[in-house]
Amino acid sequence: MASTTQTNAAEGPVAGLTSRWASAAADTPAIWKILSLALIFGAWEIAGRTNFNYAFPGFLETMAALWEMIADGSMGAAYLRTAEPLVLGLVISLAIGVSSGVAMGLRRDVEWLTLPIFITMQAAPMAALIPLVTFVYGIGLASKVLAVVMLSLPVIAINSYKAVRNVPSSLVDMSRSFMGSRRQQVFGIILPAASPMMFAGIRLGVAEGFSGAVLAELLITPTGIGDLITYNRSIAKFAHMYAAIFSIVALAVITVSLLHRLEVTLFRPEKRGV
Amino acid sequence: MNVTHLSESRAHSAPAAGDAARDAIIEVEGIHKIYGGSVTALENINLDFHRGALTSLLGPSGCGKTTLLKILAGLLQPTSGEVRVNGTPVTGPGPERAFVFQDFALMPWATVLRNAAYGLELRGVSLREREERARHYIDEVGLSGFEDKYPHELSGGMRQRVGLARALAVDADVLLMDEPFSAVDEQTRRKFQEDLIRLREIEKKTFLLVTHSIEEAVYLSDRIVLLSPRPGRVAQIVTPEIDRSGDPDAIRRTPEYLDLIDEIWAGLRTYVE
Ligand SMILES: Nc1ncnc2c1ncn2[C@@H]1O[C@H](COP(=O)(O)OP(=O)(O)OP(=O)(O)O)[C@@H](O)[C@H]1O
Numbered sequence A: 001m002a003s004t005t006q007t008n009a010a011e012g013p014v015a016g017l018t019s020r021w022a023s024a025a026a027d028t029p030a031i032w033k034i035l036s037l038a039l040i041f042g043a044w045e046i047a048g049r050t051n052f053n054y055a056f057p058g059f060l061e062t063m064a065a066l067w068e069m070i071a072d073g074s075m076g077a078a079y080l081r082t083a084e085p086l087v088l089g090l091v092i093s094l095a096i097g098v099s100s101g102v103a104m105g106l107r108r109d110v111e112w113l114t115l116p117i118f119i120t121m122q123a124a125p126m127a128a129l130i131p132l133v134t135f136v137y138g139i140g141l142a143s144k145v146l147a148v149v150m151l152s153l154p155v156i157a158i159n160s161y162k163a164v165r166n167v168p169s170s171l172v173d174m175s176r177s178f179m180g181s182r183r184q185q186v187f188g189i190i191l192p193a194a195s196p197m198m199f200a201g202i203r204l205g206v207a208e209g210f211s212g213a214v215l216a217e218l219l220i221t222p223t224g225i226g227d228l229i230t231y232n233r234s235i236a237k238f239a240h241m242y243a244a245i246f247s248i249v250a251l252a253v254i255t256v257s258l259l260h261r262l263e264v265t266l267f268r269p270e271k272r273g274v
Numbered sequence B: 001m002n003v004t005h006l007s008e009s010r011a012h013s014a015p016a017a018g019d020a021a022r023d024a025i026i027e028v029e030g031i032h033k034i035y036g037g038s039v040t041a042l043e044n045i046n047l048d049f050h051r052g053a054l055t056s057l058l059g060p061s062g063c064g065k066t067t068l069l070k071i072l073a074g075l076l077q078p079t080s081g082e083v084r085v086n087g088t089p090v091t092g093p094g095p096e097r098a099f100v101f102q103d104f105a106l107m108p109w110a111t112v113l114r115n116a117a118y119g120l121e122l123r124g125v126s127l128r129e130r131e132e133r134a135r136h137y138i139d140e141v142g143l144s145g146f147e148d149k150y151p152h153e154l155s156g157g158m159r160q161r162v163g164l165a166r167a168l169a170v171d172a173d174v175l176l177m178d179e180p181f182s183a184v185d186e187q188t189r190r191k192f193q194e195d196l197i198r199l200r201e202i203e204k205k206t207f208l209l210v211t212h213s214i215e216e217a218v219y220l221s222d223r224i225v226l227l228s229p230r231p232g233r234v235a236q237i238v239t240p241e242i243d244r245s246g247d248p249d250a251i252r253r254t255p256e257y258l259d260l261i262d263e264i265w266a267g268l269r270t271y272v273e
């Protein structure tokens, strides 16, 4: 229970829909997850059948289209393309975001120097900057990677920073009073204590990275999953378009949930099996 | 023997020269602490803490008890003045002092056993040896059977016992305890106090206990240092002479115990009004 509140508090105003949904999903018993999914998909199916919009397919129709694209390999091929900027961008964001966030949390001078950059990045509407990025870096992989980084990096860095700052000072004092070295304080106390909030930020950042990857494919050049979406829209195969959108949302949710699992197994043994 | 349990009681803090002759494990000399250039938390503290004794620091909230204890622990630097432990000036935390935290300061991701062994872990004691020693002290504080539990599975009183076991496990000469019982309920608190008296007989350590409970100070201490409100100064030193060998509840009903509580309260009252 405690973990739920803590995660939500940590996400704060920057919470992305996918991530919040996923972390809630990771904490609730399976039966509720299934029930909630059934409700959503049921409502979707009914909405599709009312024909309020000719371009809105029902759930079953969408799933059929999804299966078709998986079967003919077009889905797999699209994800191979999309994965490239997404994975590269996320790796860069994680490396830079976590390390600079931790450094800002540990050292005032780094905080003064670096924090304003991330705050500006987070406040700026990044989607609006993508055309600018294209102008500078062209329409290749670099621009797409940059789009992912721009969206995911600030959240990861700022949450890592806040996580380190929020470590109870008595825990650090405790380590110090037993003569822990700075190294022992950082790796033995500060990082494990900061990990829940840090991972909340990472989950948000990864969700943002998915947005970045798709945005880049929609705004820069249609490749991968972005191409599947635009192409199917242009030829009015709306069930296929929705299937592509559905697949990326589902993938983001699954990735974010897996991250939650990873965190618990790596850092928080006390939450295992709770 | 009768009503005179105030064997030393001074209005000001200047220590008598005779004090130094007694075996002082910690000597505090002219400590001032000013926070952020304006908040004077402690003013000219001169004190000796005797080896093997349990001394309480008693005073109203905000008078600088935690500040003084952290200075003794080496966690805070005084603005001026010196603390000596076994004659050596304190520059930081040391192996001869161990701290028990008001909020327990347990690692939520570690089991009771690992928490209790943490001090030894930092000192590079091998896993086997430190777990063996930690188990011994976990047993001594009455927590055997809970070694593999996590802090969130324990009550507040049990968590503080883990904090105590951790401090005992490093075998320091001095235990510095900052309101160790303040976060637990009254029954647990009393049980804890009784256990502490028993523990003192086994462990023969020097205890420094911060509290703002007069009853607790009188019940537990060989010596009570009363601090005045901010800026914290030593207002009075009281030496209760209470025979603690009998039934704990009977002790709490003895006239010596009750009178001393009244007397200290009368002294502190002047600050509250
Ligand atoms: N880091 C700090 N910066 C500025 N002022 C502080 C700091 N820590 C403590 N103080 C001030 O110093 C005074 C003494 O604080 P301290 O925590 O030592 O009191 P205390 O006697 O332990 O109180 P309590 O009984 O409430 O725990 C208080 O007035 C407090 O506001």
Ligand SMILES: [Mg+2]
Binding pocket: B065, B066, B067
């Ligand atoms: Mg205090």
